[in-house]
Amino acid sequence: MKAETILVENIASPDSPPRPVNREKFEATRDAVLAVLPTSEPGFSYAELKAAALPRLEVLFPGGDKIGWWLKCVQLDQEAKGVIVRHGKPLRWYRKP
Numbered sequence: 001m002k003a004e005t006i007l008v009e010n011i012a013s014p015d016s017p018p019r020p021v022n023r024e025k026f027e028a029t030r031d032a033v034l035a036v037l038p039t040s041e042p043g044f045s046y047a048e049l050k051a052a053a054l055p056r057l058e059v060l061f062p063g064g065d066k067i068g069w070w071l072k073c074v075q076l077d078q079e080a081k082g083v084i085v086r087h088g089k090p091l092r093w094y095r096k097p
Contacts, residue, residue: 008073008081018038023085025060029070030078032056037084043094046071 006026007018007056036052037044044052056059061067075093078084084093 008077010076012076013079014080025070026073028057028060029053029067030074033071033074034083037093037095037096039095040066041087041089041092041094043085045090045092045093049093
């Protein structure tokens with residue numbers, strides 16, 4: 001049985017069509033990211049985001065396997081949708097209040 005998919009956007013490629021990805025993994029990762037991201041600056045660095053989200057995703061990604069790809073997928077999609085904000089150098093993210 002084929003896994004259900006969801007279409008995701010990519011802020012880095014705004015002219016590209018949305019890409020289908022595994023719905024269960026995307027939604028679990030998105031929910032974890034939105035649950036841990038602060039709602040104001042300075043937000044989290046990528047390493048801080050990964051460290052905060054990983055405990056919520058251990059069942060789906062044992063040992064953190066492939067979590068980096070899914071975090072980046074969610075980050076780019078949620079930025080494209082205006083749900084999270086990128087700022088600063090080095091880059092940091094926070095959730096819109």
